[in-house]
Amino acid sequence: MKTYHECIVTSNQLVAPGITFMELYTLESIAPKPGQFAMIRVAKTRDPFLARPLSIMGYSSHTLKFLFRVTGRGTGLMSEITNGYSLEVLMPLGNPFPEPQGRKILALAGGVGLPPLYYYKEEHPDETTLLLGVKSASALPALPARPWIPVTEDGSAGLKGRVTDVARQMLQSDEFDAIYACGPLPMLAEVKRLGAEAGLPTLVSLEARMACGVGVCHGCAHPLTSGEYAKVCTHGPVFEAGEVVL
Amino acid sequence: MSADLTVDLGFVTLSNPVILASGTAGHADELAPYMDLSIPGAIITKGISLRPRTGNPAPRIWETSSGLINSIGLENPGIDVFLRSLPSLVSKASVVGVNIFGETVSEYADLARRLNEVDGISFIEVNVSCPNVEKGGEHFGHNPDLVREITHLCRQAAPSKGIVVKVPPIIGGMDVCEAALDSGADAITVSNTIPAADVDLSSGRMVPGTAGRGGLSGPAVFPITVNAVRQVRQAFPGAKILASGGAAGSKDVLKLIMAGADAVQIGTVTFLDPAAGERIVGELPELVERLGIDSMSAARGSAIPA
Numbered sequence: 066m067k068t069y070h071e072c073i074v075t076s077n078q079l080v081a082p083g084i085t086f087m088e089l090y091t092l093e094s095i096a097p098k099p100g101q102f103a104m105i106r107v108a109k110t111r112d113p114f115l116a117r118p119l120s121i122m123g124y125s126s127h128t129l130k131f132l133f134r135v136t137g138r139g140t141g142l143m144s145e146i147t148n149g150y151s152l153e154v155l156m157p158l159g160n161p162f163p164e165p166q167g168r169k170i171l172a173l174a175g176g177v178g179l180p181p182l183y184y185y186k187e188e189h190p191d192e193t194t195l196l197l198g199v200k201s202a203s204a205l206p207a208l209p210a211r212p213w214i215p216v217t218e219d220g221s222a223g224l225k226g227r228v229t230d231v232a233r234q235m236l237q238s239d240e241f242d243a244i245y246a247c248g249p250l251p252m253l254a255e256v257k258r259l260g261a262e263a264g265l266p267t268l269v270s271l272e273a274r275m276a277c278g279v280g281v282c283h284g285c286a287h288p289l290t291s292g293e294y295a296k297v298c299t300h301g302p303v304f305e306a307g308e309v310v311l
Numbered sequence: 312m313s314a315d316l317t318v319d320l321g322f323v324t325l326s327n328p329v330i331l332a333s334g335t336a337g338h339a340d341e342l343a344p345y346m347d348l349s350i351p352g353a354i355i356t357k358g359i360s361l362r363p364r365t366g367n368p369a370p371r372i373w374e375t376s377s378g379l380i381n382s383i384g385l386e387n388p389g390i391d392v393f394l395r396s397l398p399s400l401v402s403k404a405s406v407v408g409v410n411i412f413g414e415t416v417s418e419y420a421d422l423a424r425r426l427n428e429v430d431g432i433s434f435i436e437v438n439v440s441c442p443n444v445e446k447g448g449e450h451f452g453h454n455p456d457l458v459r460e461i462t463h464l465c466r467q468a469a470p471s472k473g474i475v476v477k478v479p480p481i482i483g484g485m486d487v488c489e490a491a492l493d494s495g496a497d498a499i500t501v502s503n504t505i506p507a508a509d510v511d512l513s514s515g516r517m518v519p520g521t522a523g524r525g526g527l528s529g530p531a532v533f534p535i536t537v538n539a540v541r542q543v544r545q546a547f548p549g550a551k552i553l554a555s556g557g558a559a560g561s562k563d564v565l566k567l568i569m570a571g572a573d574a575v576q577i578g579t580v581t582f583l584d585p586a587a588g589e590r591i592v593g594e595l596p597e598l599v600e601r602l603g604i605d606s607m608s609a610a611r612g613s614a615i616p617a
């Protein structure tokens with residue numbers, strides 16, 4: 066049976082303004098894949114009431130990685146947790162980004178959309194080109210490994226422009242077989258156009274407010290182009306860009 | 312000797328008083344990867360209508376202190392698709408109840424007629440907390456005459472199933488409960504989510520849903536349910552009552568039984584832990600023994616002041 070796993074916080078640090086990198090030690094071993102997520106109970110007292118969904122940023126020998134932006138009470142409390150504290154985590158949930166199977170993947174991350182694609186790059190380094198788009202150099206997370214090509218809007222580090230503009234240029238080369246993306250909705254809408262222009266399979270990872278994370282509350286619905294809704298937690302969070310309204 | 316946890320509802324006997332509530336346990340066996348579905352006394356599927364309903368746009372859920380406001384919009388695939396996946400639940404659960412709602416009075420009867428023919432369903436839970444499209448969106452559940460008519464039609468249409476009427480929050484009178492019990496309901500569920508809303512400061516709008524409101528559930532509503540169950544038990548000493556609202560652990564289940572319920576539905580707590588149903592049933596024997604309770608029927612209503 067899948068259950069909440071008890072995990073011990075082994076590291077929790079600010080890696081950019083408002084952005085925390087957290088490592089957890091899992092007592093049991095798990096087998097997550099890039100693109101899957103976890104529901105984290107911030108407090109055993111159930112205050113905040115609901116668990117928070119976060120993408121898994123990496124896993125090896127019992128160590129799980131997360132990267133999150135402090136946007137409200139739950140992430141605020143999580144950013145203040147000290148080492149040795151235990152957290153209950155339900156995982157791995159949702160559908161991952163498909164394996165490359167010989168294809169070359171252009172992975173586009175916007176801000177804290179980085180975790181699933183960072184993990185993908187870590188698992189498939191040779192097949193993946195990872196672009197990380199942020200406003201300026203100060204927003205780039207100071208992580209031990211930085212397997213990305215930085216793209217800053219103000220040109221203060223790496224390539225200058227929006228990540229989708231840089232991607233459009235790179236796609237001229239015919240070097241890539243698929244586009245994977247995670248980031249804010251306006252960016253994903255642009256990625257969808259980009260994928261259609263290039264005629265490449267394009268997958269995006271979406272966010273939604275979640276109560277259960279396991280498909281029973283219907284709270285996480287995202288509109289599909291068919292007019293129906295899909296549950297982001299079980300149908301996604303990774304979707305074909307053409308399938309969803311962006 | 313261990314205590315007797317069984318509950319006799321008349322139309323079915325449950326192995327224990329814990330029921331997974333409608334809308335919180337899926338349409339079929341979605342929770343099977345997380346818990347043994349045969350453990351709860353019964354499982355009630357998410358509300359089903361004759362035709363599919365797409366539901367509401369985001370945000371559909373809004374966290375509150377100790378609870379949740381939802382505006383799912385009764386999303387469901389319609390009865391035909393629902394019946395195709397139902398066998399996956401029937402083969403795993405001890406007892407299955409199917410929750411229904413209609414947009415018109417006759418739709419309730421049509422649904423009950425369809426379900427009467429389906430093996431493996433023990434009872435139909437009739438949700439009357441939804442808008443009547445023929446009457447400008449007035450809630451069926453606010454009108455005792457309509458509740459009487461719906462209950463009577465479902466009773467006639469589904470003679471081989473238990474009929475449970477799920478009433479809206481009890482505010483003031485007992486007319487709706489009386490209407491359901493007088494016109495053939497085997498039991499009533501007391502009650503449903505409580506109308507609620509919040510303001511999203513980031514958008515300046517009321518939430519959740521497009522209407523800017525929804526129904527509150529979770530521990531926040533528990534004391535309201537305890538009081539409502541007590542009132543209904545006092546008004547209808549012989550009625551079968553399923554409590555619904557805020558129960559999050561075995562202690563809450565027992566409290567609601569001592570306030571007059573026969574069995575207790577657990578809903579929102581499943582969102583916090585998909586195995587909550589299994590855990591709560593597992594905790595009951597020890598708690599019941601510690602409190603010196605011999606049986607669920609002996610505990611029922613035992614806390615109500617004389």
Ligand SMILES: Cc1cc2nc3c(=O)[nH]c(=O)nc-3n(C[C@H](O)[C@H](O)[C@H](O)COP(=O)(O)OP(=O)(O)OC[C@H]3O[C@@H](n4cnc5c(N)ncnc54)[C@H](O)[C@@H]3O)c2cc1C
Nearest residue numbers: 102118119120132133134136137138139140177272273274
């Ligand atoms: C599958 C998935 C993966 C995610 N991965 C990451 C990640 O790796 N890094 C990261 O920084 N963020 C990620 N998010 C967003 C993250 O879940 C929210 O920022 C977080 O829940 C906000 O909680 P809060 O208590 O700080 O905010 P509050 O606004 O106080 O939260 C109130 C409620 O709204 C929900 N909520 C608010 N904003 C969001 C949002 N953008 N998405 C989903 N729920 C929200 C909360 O979960 C909570 O239920 C992910 C979301 C999903 C659905």
Ligand SMILES: Cc1cc2nc3c(=O)[nH]c(=O)nc-3n(C[C@H](O)[C@H](O)[C@H](O)COP(=O)(O)O)c2cc1C
Nearest residue numbers: 332333334358438503528529555556557577578579
């Ligand atoms: C997300 C959600 C969906 C629900 N869907 C239904 C439904 O389809 N039909 C129904 O009768 N009740 C529905 N309910 C109400 C629950 O069955 C239950 O009565 C209510 O949530 C109060 O109990 P709780 O506090 O244990 O959750 C829903 C509740 C929630 C939170």
Ligand code: FES
Nearest residue numbers: 278280282283298
């Ligand atoms: S979060 Fe509950 S169905 Fe997706």
